[in-house]
Amino acid sequence: MSLKRTDVLLCCGSGCVSAGALKLKEKLLQEIVKRGLSDEINIIETGCMGPCDYGPVMMVYPEGVFYKKVALTDVEELVEEHFMKGRPIKRLMVQESEEVYPTKKEIPFYQLQEKVALKNCGLINPEKIEEYIATGGYEALGKVLTEMKPADVIQIIKDSGLRGRGGAGFPTAMKWKFVYDQKNDEKYVICNGDEGDPGAFMDRSLLEGDPHKILEGMMIAAYAVGAKKGFFYIRAEYPLAIKRIKIAIEQSKKYGFLGEAIFDSDFAFDAEVRTGAGAFVCGEETALIASLEGKRGHPVLKPPYPAISGLWNKPTLVNNVETLANLSAIIINGADWFSKMGTETSKGTKVFALTGDLNNTGLVEVPMGITLKDLIYKVGGGISEGKKFKAVQLGGPSGGCLMDEHLSVQIDYESLQQKGAMMGSGGVIVMDDSNCMVNVAKFFLEFSVEESCGKCTPCRVGLREMYLILDRITKGEGKPEDLDKLEKLGKTVKELSLCGLGQSAPNPVLSTIRYFRKEYEEHIFNKRCEAKVCPDLVHFLIDKDKCLGCGLCAQKCPAKCIIGSREEKYEIVQTDCVKCSTCVEVCPVNVIEKLSGQFDASPKQEFKKYADLYE
Amino acid sequence: MKTLEELRKIREKAQNEMKMRNSESRVKVVVGMGTSGIALGARDVMKAILDEVSNRKLTDVLVTQTGEKGLSSMEPVVDVIEKGKPKITYGNVTPENARKIVVEHIVNGKVVSDLVVATKND
Numbered sequence A: 001m002s003l004k005r006t007d008v009l010l011c012c013g014s015g016c017v018s019a020g021a022l023k024l025k026e027k028l029l030q031e032i033v034k035r036g037l038s039d040e041i042n043i044i045e046t047g048c049m050g051p052c053d054y055g056p057v058m059m060v061y062p063e064g065v066f067y068k069k070v071a072l073t074d075v076e077e078l079v080e081e082h083f084m085k086g087r088p089i090k091r092l093m094v095q096e097s098e099e100v101y102p103t104k105k106e107i108p109f110y111q112l113q114e115k116v117a118l119k120n121c122g123l124i125n126p127e128k129i130e131e132y133i134a135t136g137g138y139e140a141l142g143k144v145l146t147e148m149k150p151a152d153v154i155q156i157i158k159d160s161g162l163r164g165r166g167g168a169g170f171p172t173a174m175k176w177k178f179v180y181d182q183k184n185d186e187k188y189v190i191c192n193g194d195e196g197d198p199g200a201f202m203d204r205s206l207l208e209g210d211p212h213k214i215l216e217g218m219m220i221a222a223y224a225v226g227a228k229k230g231f232f233y234i235r236a237e238y239p240l241a242i243k244r245i246k247i248a249i250e251q252s253k254k255y256g257f258l259g260e261a262i263f264d265s266d267f268a269f270d271a272e273v274r275t276g277a278g279a280f281v282c283g284e285e286t287a288l289i290a291s292l293e294g295k296r297g298h299p300v301l302k303p304p305y306p307a308i309s310g311l312w313n314k315p316t317l318v319n320n321v322e323t324l325a326n327l328s329a330i331i332i333n334g335a336d337w338f339s340k341m342g343t344e345t346s347k348g349t350k351v352f353a354l355t356g357d358l359n360n361t362g363l364v365e366v367p368m369g370i371t372l373k374d375l376i377y378k379v380g381g382g383i384s385e386g387k388k389f390k391a392v393q394l395g396g397p398s399g400g401c402l403m404d405e406h407l408s409v410q411i412d413y414e415s416l417q418q419k420g421a422m423m424g425s426g427g428v429i430v431m432d433d434s435n436c437m438v439n440v441a442k443f444f445l446e447f448s449v450e451e452s453c454g455k456c457t458p459c460r461v462g463l464r465e466m467y468l469i470l471d472r473i474t475k476g477e478g479k480p481e482d483l484d485k486l487e488k489l490g491k492t493v494k495e496l497s498l499c500g501l502g503q504s505a506p507n508p509v510l511s512t513i514r515y516f517r518k519e520y521e522e523h524i525f526n527k528r529c530e531a532k533v534c535p536d537l538v539h540f541l542i543d544k545d546k547c548l549g550c551g552l553c554a555q556k557c558p559a560k561c562i563i564g565s566r567e568e569k570y571e572i573v574q575t576d577c578v579k580c581s582t583c584v585e586v587c588p589v590n591v592i593e594k595l596s597g598q599f600d601a602s603p604k605q606e607f608k609k610y611a612d613l614y615e
Numbered sequence B: 001m002k003t004l005e006e007l008r009k010i011r012e013k014a015q016n017e018m019k020m021r022n023s024e025s026r027v028k029v030v031v032g033m034g035t036s037g038i039a040l041g042a043r044d045v046m047k048a049i050l051d052e053v054s055n056r057k058l059t060d061v062l063v064t065q066t067g068e069k070g071l072s073s074m075e076p077v078v079d080v081i082e083k084g085k086p087k088i089t090y091g092n093v094t095p096e097n098a099r100k101i102v103v104e105h106i107v108n109g110k111v112v113s114d115l116v117v118a119t120k121n122d
């Protein structure tokens, strides 16, 4: 037993680390040593606590005080006042409109959240198996191995209604049953930790924050389907996740959770980590398997499904990280407990990575069936800088964009699909009204064009063709027939592509055309970008009547296209303008404006100006 | 790992190490750590309590600290809070007294009445 009286949990998720959490840890340790408190205070690195906007965050127990945006300069006061004298520091607590929230349970960001997969994330040291065990870890595995038959395990997962969290939402028990039914001595389980969606960090946070939970989930799945060997496929860009899973595997071996005769049963299991090179398509299960086998990561036609013939042509179960993270809780708490959360067809909770123009971005877990409005406004804290909500992209580059009329939509697999978006793996990108939807569609499509493996023509050529059309539209060269062409191409690519990448890549374009058609038409017919994003569809003007004639804009203009003098005042030579906005930023009296639409001075007038200049 | 019992034993031990992170302790001991408290030896009192609790393997006792309590004439001050019982406040506590409080009050359940300065029902 130790003399410790305070646990300081320091969030070391990626957001907090980039905000300086590791330096903070160093400084905390120094300060604690300096004051002779090392025997009494634990500094513990945890996984992601969720509210990335508040980073670096920490929690101090036993009081459970939650601190946000802790700076190096706060450390001395923190140690002296709180750790030493027991006076928590108010100014570092979460505060919203005069209200102070000292502990986590009062903070609005956490109010609607329900943590199942993320339960231990941010509360335990992910590199200590004992802390995982303390939370009830490996009890589910023990229960399964000592009290249940594989078929019983499949039944309880079936009753729970759990569906795959990797994107498609396939019923987990059904997939397990396929593998279970295969008569084969050699079967495999793969944990899909590829997570290639831009802006997504759910699986990474789970792997980093609670690796043993994923490992235990994998073992439960393996027992149910009859596999003896498991692989974690994690992209190389996630070095910490890889390290943590490796540590978890080592520790688990030491305690005998991995190995032979686990819990004195005849179940033996071993797991290892394989790293992926970061291609988006390698998240697709058949491409993933090819990559694992050391081949080029190209998808192949299904059937046969991996469940029948997967890794090295053996029956293989591929499950997503979050799917596996739900298993131990279902085994311990029962199918009913799980299926009480969520909607008719979508049970349990879902982890989302909230990003974009929100007050509270971060990692959240909410019950299925929550409305988009609650997710964006209550959990996400609403749109930042007091701007207006415009759109939300769900499901990453394979998903779709929804608009304000969809805010009352409940988040479940079917409702989202019906509206042209999808659950995907849980990336949520919220956009305010300064975003141009044509540009947004172009951004996602560009990602898919780059990530298309090139195996099938519709995806390789079709997506590029769509991209070129979008590019033209944003440059003011859109043609009247472009929208029809985009829709037709999109449908063709969806129908004729072999794998999910091509089958879903047109979604961002199709959904934005469906819900923001006017904006496309504005670009095509009126050559205007209302959001003033597309450089070729905006122009800048100096209000000559109000111009001081200071010349700062002319001095700073990188294209040297602002001309004039103190007496004449200044103006922009539109043909040379590169639309960089520098003049707007430097003008001391704010009389330069960015305007939607192209500059429409007739050529004659332009010419006259130059002629005048020459004189 | 052979049995669930084996796992549960490890769990109990591990939970004990992490007890600070849940508020389910039987007894909470709060040491007043205001500036005057510290000047009058509250740090040594705290250390004595931690040491005694640790030596006696009292797994259900939580030791924590608080700021000024407005009892500066009686510092160092120690509260012993048990669920469902009035809060007992001890004053002018020395490290030796602190050990006595742990043994008599927390272990044997007998309030050390000559050191008590206040009793309060929650």
Ligand SMILES: Cc1cc2nc3c(=O)[nH]c(=O)nc-3n(C[C@H](O)[C@H](O)[C@H](O)COP(=O)(O)O)c2cc1C
Residues within 6 Å of the ligand: A163, A164, A165, A166, A167, A168, A169, A170, A172, A192, A193, A194, A195, A196, A197, A280, A281, A282, A283, A284, A285, A286, A318, A319, A320, A321, A323, A324, A425, A499, A500, A501
């Ligand atoms: C282009 C593409 C990328 C994918 N990326 C991932 C991924 O990063 N992680 C993941 O779990 N599933 C991904 N999937 C889905 C997998 O193919 C597979 O359905 C999933 O891993 C199955 O696990 P689940 O049933 O637990 O959801 C992707 C699919 C496609 C078509």
